[in-house]
Amino acid sequence: AQKVTQAQTEISVVEKEDVTLDCVYETRDTTYYLFWYKQPPSGELVFLIRRNSFDEQNEISGRYSWNFQKSTSSFNFTITASQVVDSAVYFCAREGNSGGYQKVTFGTGTKLQVIP
Amino acid sequence: NAGVTQTPKFQVLKTGQSMTLQCAQDMNHNSMYWYRQDPGMGLRLIYYSASEGTTDKGEVPNGYNVSRLNKREFSLRLESAAPSQTSVYFCASNPTGSNQPQHFGDGTRLSIL
Numbered sequence: 001a002q003k004v005t006q007a008q009t010e011i012s013v014v015e016k017e018d019v020t021l022d023c024v025y026e027t028r029d030t031t032y033y034l035f036w037y038k039q040p041p042s043g044e045l046v047f048l049i050r051r052n053s054f055d056e057q058n059e060i061s062g063r064y065s066w067n068f069q070k071s072t073s074s075f076n077f078t079i080t081a082s083q084v085v086d087s088a089v090y091f092c093a094r095e096g097n098s099g100g101y102q103k104v105t106f107g108t109g110t111k112l113q114v115i116p
Numbered sequence: 117n118a119g120v121t122q123t124p125k126f127q128v129l130k131t132g133q134s135m136t137l138q139c140a141q142d143m144n145h146n147s148m149y150w151y152r153q154d155p156g157m158g159l160r161l162i163y164y165s166a167s168e169g170t171t172d173k174g175e176v177p178n179g180y181n182v183s184r185l186n187k188r189e190f191s192l193r194l195e196s197a198a199p200s201q202t203s204v205y206f207c208a209s210n211p212t213g214s215n216q217p218q219h220f221g222d223g224t225r226l227s228i229l
Contacts, residue, residue, distance in 0.1 A: 045220040
């Protein structure tokens with residue numbers, strides 16, 4: 001199985017600190033997509049970002065930024081100046097074609113707690 | 117905009133009871149999915165449906181059946197619930213072949229005693 005590994009199970013930071021959530025993936029595909037989802041305490045899953053394997057440009061969206069490095073099969077997520085509302089479980093996922101359908105493999109998630 | 121709607125939100129069953137979890141989407145998506153989320157294991161795919169009338173097994177299909185009733189609806193059935201099926205179940209959908217992100221429902225928290 002082509003795994004997605006989020007080695008950090010839980011992280012605690014003090015508000016306004018920067019924090020990076022790591023994601024390492026395995027893939028045999030040439031073309032694939034990477035995602036980050038946020039699951040706040042209310043339980044719903046919120047899409048944050050999608051990157052395709054041909055686009056290694058880093059992306060910034062407000063306080064969020066993503067660093068995609070194909071050479072190390074990593075797609076890390078940084079929150080700058082963290083806020084209490086960032087407290088959530090964050091999932092990294094990889095999507096590739098498997099037997100005719102787009103198989104999405106999720107990591108096990110990183111629980112982020114931002115302490116006021 | 118409703119997006120993906122799951123019912124019920126919570127359910128408690130006794131071992132051996134049957135139950136159908138309902139999912140409906142109003143985004144005209146072709147593909148629909150059922151996942152289960154367990155502590156420390158992320159989301160695991162149970163079944164998926166690439167289009168109306170087709171369904172296929174995912175990673176953990178044992179103990180479940182699905183029905184793609186029409187383009188909007190994709191139900192998950194537990195014929196004889198077991199405690200190991202205690203989990204949070206998520207339904208998701210996206211357009212087929214577009215590699216677009218999946219849109220998730222709010223989840224169904226299912227406890228089996």
